Amino acid sequence: MSDKQQLSKLLAVFGLTLGLVATSVWAAETATHKHDHDQADARAKLSLNNGKKWAADESLRKAMSNIRNAMDASLHDIHEGKLSSAKYSALAGKVNDEVGYMVSNCKLEPKADAQLHLVIADILEGVEAMEGKVKKVKRQDGAVKVIGALEKYGTYFDDPGFKPIKD
Known part of the structure; x- marks a missing residue:
């Protein structure tokens, strides 16, 4: 196995692990509906780069556009409660x-990458659900x-071609 393949697998495992940990936290908060402001303040929050995206x-x-388009294509069925379990699983897979x-293709500078990981954590939480x-x-x-993570991406990252999903 090449170094690039090993790195890709390692990054995938890291991403899944991050997603599972974040999902546990999100699920606990969602299930109990409690808001602990001290805990929320202790977690990393998205921010702009000195006022700029x-x-x-x-x-x-490319990836965010593809995620946006996949979610948008299923939006009507999601809103109407008509998306089957199999279609949710397929959408999550995409x-x-x-x-x-x-x-695996990220080339962002470290501070931007750290901000992106906050968006990715939300995406992976959604995928798990x-x-x-x-x-x-x-x-x-x-x-x-x-969809909320996509909105955050559009708010915090400079992507002139990105269009928010309209409800």
């Missing part, structure tokens, strides 16, 4: 594949989480 490289723009592409892996969290709520 963070730079986005080509692979990031999104997860794009996250893998994004992570869409796959039906988070008890007490509906698949539809996972889709909403991914």
